[in-house]
Structure formats: structure tokens, C-alpha cells
Amino acid sequence: MTLSIPARLRLDNAANIYPASMSKHYSSLYRMSMSLSEPVDGDILQKALEQTTLRIPTFRCGLKAGTFWWFLERLDSEPQVLPLKPLKKFSFLDQKGLLYRVSADGERICLDVFHALTDGFGALSFLQTLTGEYLRLRYGISIEYDALTLDPFQAPVFSEFEDSFKSVFTGRRGTLEKNVDAFHISGDVMEHNALEDFRIQLPMESVKQLCHKYDCTVTELVCSVMLDALQKEHRLSARRKSTVLKVSVPINLRPLYGTRTLRNFSSYVNLGVDVRNGYLSFPNIVRAVKSQKERDMQQERLEPKIAANVELEESSLVKIIPLFIKHPIIDIINLLHGDRYCSQTLSNLGAINLPEAMRPYVKDVDFVLGRQRGNSGAAACLGYDGHLNLHLSRKISSDRYEKAVAACFRALGADASVSTSRLA
Numbered sequence: 001m002t003l004s005i006p007a008r009l010r011l012d013n014a015a016n017i018y019p020a021s022m023s024k025h026y027s028s029l030y031r032m033s034m035s036l037s038e039p040v041d042g043d044i045l046q047k048a049l050e051q052t053t054l055r056i057p058t059f060r061c062g063l064k065a066g067t068f069w070w071f072l073e074r075l076d077s078e079p080q081v082l083p084l085k086p087l088k089k090f091s092f093l094d095q096k097g098l099l100y101r102v103s104a105d106g107e108r109i110c111l112d113v114f115h116a117l118t119d120g121f122g123a124l125s126f127l128q129t130l131t132g133e134y135l136r137l138r139y140g141i142s143i144e145y146d147a148l149t150l151d152p153f154q155a156p157v158f159s160e161f162e163d164s165f166k167s168v169f170t171g172r173r174g175t176l177e178k179n180v181d182a183f184h185i186s187g188d189v190m191e192h193n194a195l196e197d198f199r200i201q202l203p204m205e206s207v208k209q210l211c212h213k214y215d216c217t218v219t220e221l222v223c224s225v226m227l228d229a230l231q232k233e234h235r236l237s238a239r240r241k242s243t244v245l246k247v248s249v250p251i252n253l254r255p256l257y258g259t260r261t262l263r264n265f266s267s268y269v270n271l272g273v274d275v276r277n278g279y280l281s282f283p284n285i286v287r288a289v290k291s292q293k294e295r296d297m298q299q300e301r302l303e304p305k306i307a308a309n310v311e312l313e314e315s316s317l318v319k320i321i322p323l324f325i326k327h328p329i330i331d332i333i334n335l336l337h338g339d340r341y342c343s344q345t346l347s348n349l350g351a352i353n354l355p356e357a358m359r360p361y362v363k364d365v366d367f368v369l370g371r372q373r374g375n376s377g378a379a380a381c382l383g384y385d386g387h388l389n390l391h392l393s394r395k396i397s398s399d400r401y402e403k404a405v406a407a408c409f410r411a412l413g414a415d416a417s418v419s420t421s422r423l424a
Contacts, residue, residue, distance in 0.1 A: 005057040005161055008064070009072040011116060013165035013310050014264040017338075018116035019063060019070050020330035021373060025192040027089040028115040029370035030347075030380070031423070032123055033108045034131050035363045040104040041138060046081045048133040048152075049102055053079050055152045056126050056262055058161050062097030063116060068323055072117070084110055086424035087370050088193040102130070107363075109134065115264070120349050120367070121252050122262040124148060132358055141357045147260075149355050157260075164259040165310050174308025179270065179341040182246040183230065185376040186239045187396030195371045195424040198392040198402035206414040207388050214286045219348045220293060222381060222390065223247045223271050224286045225412075229404035230343055231279045236400070246272030248342035249293075253306075256299065267306050269296040270342055282412070339374025349382040364389070368423065371395050377402075393423065 011019070018028045053059045060079065061072035077096040084103040090112070095101055099117040103110040109131055113123045128149040135141055145151040190196075211221050230245040250266045259265060271289045273280055280288070295301065312318060318326070352365050362384075368391035369378040377394030392402045399420070409416040 005061075005074060005156065007074050008066075009058070009061070009161065010066075010163070011070045011072065012163040012261075012264045013169075013313055014119070014266065015116040016070060016313070016330060017334050018114065019065075020327050021334050021338075022089070025089060026371065026373055028373075029087060029089070029112060030115065030120070030123070031087050031110060031112050031366075031368050031370070032120075032127050033105075033110040033366045034127060035365070036107050036109065036131075036135075037361050037363055039107050040109055040134075042081050042104045044138050045102070045104050045109065045130075045134050048130055048137055049079050049081055051152045052126065052130040052133055055129060055150055055154065055156060056160070057156055058117065058263060059098070059100065059126060061099070061117075062092060063099060063114075065323055068319060068321070068326070070116070070323070085112075086193065087112060087195055087368070088424040118262060119252075119264045119266045120250070120347055121254065121266070122264070124349055124352075125150065125262055128354065128358075131362065132355065135358055135361050139361065141361075143357050144355045146355060149358070159260045160262045162259075162261050163263065164253070164257065164261040164265040165306065166314075168253075168257050168259065169303070169307045169310040170314060172303065172307035172311070174306065174311045175304040176308045177305040180244055181242050182244045182270075182272065182341055182343045183234055183237075183240065183242045184339075184343060184374075185230075185233050185396070185401055186237060187376060187398045189396055193371070193424050194395065195422070196394050196399070197368055197421045197423045198394070198399055198406075199366075199419045199421070200390040200392070200406050200409065201417045201419075202388040202390065202409060202414050204383055204386050204388055207383075210412055210414060214283065216286050216290050217293075218350075218381075218383070218388065219249060219346070220271075220286065220289050222348065222379070222388075223249060223346050224282065224289050225405055225408045226344055226346060226379060227271075227273055227285050227289065228282055228408050229401055231273075231275060231285075232404045233401045234275060235279065243276040244272060244274050246270045246342045248345045250345070250347050251297065251302070256302075267302060269293060269302075271296075272343070282408075335374070339372060342375070344375060345369065345372070345378040347378070347380045349380075351383040359385075367391065369393050371424065 064073035084105040099114040365384040381390040
């Protein structure tokens with residue numbers, strides 16, 4: 001199978017912020033992993049990786065700075081399965097220029113991704129396809145491929161690597177969203193690359209019961225628990241410059257617009273409460289979160305802020321500004337309008353539904369966000385095999401907030417199982 005992809009693809013509209021905000025010690029990373037029933041055979045995983053990257057050819061691209069914009073540039077080198085390393089900024093040279101790293105770690109297949117390459121949906125599709133091909137090669141199973149677990153021998157199609165921001169929003173007039181500064185958790189920041197993970201596993205049946213009780217979705221429930229814990233942190237904090245507590249929730253735009261891209265195609269909604277007049281009860285937090293999400297997820301409210309970013313990138317003036325001038329400007333805009341407006345991030349991949357033939361071999365699935373630039377930490381979760389796996393990563397030494405999240409779930413009646421680990 002040949003690579004049916006242009007030699008160069010301009011970064012999608014959402015991706016430009018990530019190379020612009022890279023520093024000596026920071027880049028926007030996340031990790032997904034699948035835990036299998038037996039130790040991973042590295043040689044078989046290598047064969048699966050080579051075939052999977054032919055099927056999803058953007059995973060054979062590196063980052064290239066052009067005169068005016070960054071590009072994904074097709075590489076000639078074969079991707080390699082590498083030893084597991086800490087989840088911190090990695091040199092692309094170590095990956096032969098690739099923007100991700102696949103590792104075999106005991107029984108786990110791990111995928112570390114630089115966000116400029118793809119969002120959570122695209123990375124999950126890659127990991128499921130890779131794992132499916134690995135299991136096919138090792139055990140000879142027959143897999144029923146679907147929209148996420150792709151047939152590795154099927155030819156790539158253009159819609160999978162298009163910039164859906166341009167195909168959907170070009171030509172629309174947009175309006176930038178107005179926000180206010182949010183409360184941030186303070187604490188002693190660990191050494192420049194350190195990252196701690198606080199994993200909470202919850203029985204999905206308990207989560208569903210709570211969602212039924214409060215008439216909310218899983219995302220709304222977890223977001224409300226995070227806000228409740230933020231209230232406790234706000235009460236104890238010596239630095240309370242803002243009374244606004246907000247959780248930024250990425251939104252997968254593919255279902256809304258019927259696109260199939262495996263690059264970035266997501267936006268966000270900021271959900272929260274203002275505690276200037278006092279702290280809210282948990283039921284009132286849920287009602288506020290649910291109301292805001294229903295309002296802000298309406299396309300007439302979601303589209304203008306997305307279209308504004310596309311409109312800005314496509315303007316004649318911006319197009320002719322050299323990249324060496326754009327680079328610091330984009331970075332400054334990110335500093336002024338990024339994490340400043342949210343206290344935490346919650347990225348929910350939803351329920352992981354693997355093809356039936358894969359399920360006996362995949363024991364668990366996890367998703368964790370890397371070190372944040374402006375916030376103390378971030379949350380990521382997914383549902384698999386009767387559990388909700390919630391990861392709270394942080395760069396400060398104190399885990400008081402994370403413990404408050406677990407305590408809130410327990411107070412609500414959910415059996416929260418906690419484990420901690422060092423990611424970097």
C-alpha cells in the first residue's frame with residue numbers, strides 16, 4: 001500500500017498553537033495506553049506499527065517550519081517501537097522526526113502524542129487500529145473493523161487527513177469569545193519536567209446511578225465533582241484573586257459536522273460557577289454545569305468562536321506575515337487567552353467500545369494529559385469494561401485538590417479506588 005498523502009500538509013487551525021507555545025521544557029503532550037492480558041511482544045508490535053502508519057499516514061509525518069506556517073511533512077524513515085520514557089517534552093529527533101512515540105511497557109501498549117499531530121479522537125483511532133493489528137498478528141484473530149478501529153490494509157482516504165476547520169468554517173464570519181480570569185490552584189511547582197498522576201477508578205454502575213440521580217451526563221458529573229473540589233481549594237487558598245471557578249471541556253466536533261478527519265477537530269466549552277456570593281451545594285453545581293453545557297453546545301453559540309479563529313488565519317494580512325514574526329505573536333495570544341480563563345481541563349474520551357474479538361485481550365485503557373503550561377494540572381477520563389478511569393495529572397507537589405475529588409465521589413456514594421504514580 002502506498003502513502004496517498006501530500007508531501008506537505010499545513011497544520012490544521014487548532015494545531016498552530018502547539019509549536020508556537022513549545023519551550024525548552026514544555027510541549028503539549030498526552031498519553032493513551034491499552035493494557036493487555038499478556039506481555040507485549042516488541043517485534044510483533046513493530047510490524048503492527050509499520051502497517052498502521054501506512055493506513056494512517058499522518059503518523060509518518062514530522063513538523064516543518066515553512067516561510068509563513070508550520071507543516072506536517074512526510075518522512076521516509078520507518079517508525080520504531082521505543083522504550084517507555086517519562087511523559088515530558090521529547091526531542092523529535094529521538095523519534096526520527098515523528099510527533100509521537102509508541103512503547104511496549106510490560107503488558108501495556110503506550111502512545112505518547114504531541115497535540116499538533118492530532119486530538120484525542122485521532123490518537124484513540126490510531127491506538128485501537130495499532131492494537132487490533134498487533135492482536136491479529138499475535139493471536140490470528142479476525143477483527144470486525146469500524147469507524148475507530150480501522151482496517152490496516154485499506155487505503156487512506158482524503159477525508160481522514162483533511163483540515164476540517166477549513167472545509168467547514170472557511171468563509172464564515174466569527175466572533176471571539178469573551179471570558180474572565182479564573183481561579184488557579186497555587187502550590188509549590190516541582191522541578192521543570194516533573195509530573196504526578198492521581199488515578200481514580202470508579203464502578204461505571206455507580207457513575208450511572210449518580211448521573212440518573214442528578215439527571216446529567218458523565219462529563220457533567222465529573223466536571224461538577226471537579227468544581228466542588230475547586231470550591232474546597234478556593235476556600236483554603238491564600239491566593240484568591242478570582243471567584244470564578246471553571247473547567248474547560250474539549251468538544252469533539254466530528255459528530256456535529258459529519259467529518260472523518262484524524263487530525264485535530266475539536267473546540268471547547270468552559271463550565272463553572274462564580275462563588276463571590278458563597279459556595280454552592282453539589283446539586284446546584286450540577287444544575288449550573290448542565291445549563292451552561294446545553295447552552296454553549298448549541299451550534300449558533302459554538303460556531304462563531306471557531307469561525308473567528310479560521311477567519312483570522314485566512315485573512316490576507318496574516319497570510320503574508322513571516323512565521324518568525326507570527327511565532328511569538330501566537331505564543332503571546334495563547335498566554336493571554338489560554339489557561340488564564342480556566343482552573344482545570346477535563347478531557348473525556350467517552351466509553352471505549354472495542355471490536356468484540358479484541359475485548360478478551362484488552363484488560364484496561366487509560367488516558368492522561370501531560371504537564372500543563374498555565375494550570376497546576378488537568379483531568380482526563382474514559383469508560384472501559386465496567387469502570388470509569390479518571391486521571392488527574394499535576395505539576396505541583398500538593399495533591400490536596402486531587403484527594404478532594406476522590407473524597408467527593410465517595411461522599412456521593414461511589415467507591416473510588418485511588419492509585420498514584422510518577423509520570424515524569
